[in-house]
């Protein structure tokens with residue numbers, strides 16, 4: 001058997017994501033709010049029955065463990081088991097370097113728990129670095145400080161928030177660390193004082209276009225290497241995803257018999273898993289969805305035309321609106337709604353006896369939405385892995401030696417993939 005390569009992993013994930021796009025591209029919330037059926041649910045009654053029978057604690061459990069989720073659904077969606085196998089090969093922690101690094105005991109002051117765990121793990125996962133370091137989108141320089149301690153190399157920090165640069169400078173002076181904060185927007189050409197050719201690049205949780213810029217700059221300057229953990233893949237300035245690697249470009253090409261493409265909206269799925277949402281945030285999110293579904297039902301009861309109903313139910317609304325009772329919510333919407341005057345007029349016919357049934361329908365739709373979302377969630381980590389491999393392949397195609405793995409446990413951050421690329425011979 002051939003040893004799996006980044007390329008073979010990438011091609012099998014492309015195949016699965018392409019084949020199953022009818023399961024993960026449609027967002028159940030938008031379908032339900034517009035009263036559009038989900039075709040996979042209609043064509044797969046066994047899966048639908050299984051999902052509908054799940055309790056709230058089942059949902060919680062399955063949402064928290066995507067591996068387990070794919071195992072639970074694989075009898076309805078053949079292929080999920082093979083996806084799990086492919087993913088597992090990337091989920092391995094990166095090999096820990098021979099020299100173990102323990103920072104001094106004051107390093108974690110000012111850094112909250114999980115952030116500290118991620119930052120420390122990132123700094124410990126790097127191999128020996130014997131060149132200056134360029135930390136991309138450094139924030140206050142928490143990572144940069146650890147890298148300085150570990151490698152005793154000067155670190156330049158690129159950061160566009162002036163306050164963070166100032167705070168970072170103050171902290172570094174206090175700790176007598178050689179960190180240089182450069183107030184700079186990384187989307188612009190680098191200033192002359194940046195050591196772009198000779199530095200090893202690092203980027204912990206830099207968003208879409210920002211880490212793309214780091215990768216391309218590192219390649220352009222033939223820098224010694226880069227280690228980064230991408231996040232917020234959807235934060236890009238184009239509506240469609242621009243592939244990094246030639247292999248991905250080929251799979252996107254219209255001349256491909258089954259072209260694979262991604263919109264900015266699709267990319268949201270890759271970062272959908274969070275471990276950071278607190279209880280209050282979860283309750284607020286639930287209430288917002290229930291109210292939106294209930295609003296749809298309420299509009300329906302008032303015979304409001306479907307087009308107006310769709311616009312209204314998906315409209316951007318202040319979070320404060322959802323902190324009220326449902327009747328107060330309805331009343332404030334129509335008070336604030338100046339463009340849909342017709343609706344205002346119809347509010348006079350508003351019958352309070354219909355509120356409870358609208359709300360009941362809202363809860364019913366919410367329950368189904370939660371269950372239908374599980375199908376989409378099966379593909380969240382595979383899509384993230386695909387995006388990681390696209391970046392890794394770009395670096396490999398440029399001649400660097402690349403490894404991919406995790407740098408910390410998933411509970412510390414779901415964005416725990418790291419791509420490490422070293423210039424051959426450096």
Ligand SMILES: C[S@@+](CC[C@H](N)C(=O)[O-])C[C@H]1O[C@@H](n2cnc3c(N)ncnc32)[C@H](O)[C@@H]1O
Nearest residue numbers: 137138139158159160161184185186187204205
């Ligand atoms: C998610 S934070 C990561 C910070 C740091 N690497 C860490 O892990 O603590 C992203 C950082 O990128 C900075 N940033 C965003 N856009 C930027 C840009 N165009 N140029 C430079 N820095 C930017 C933000 O101010 C923020 O500090």
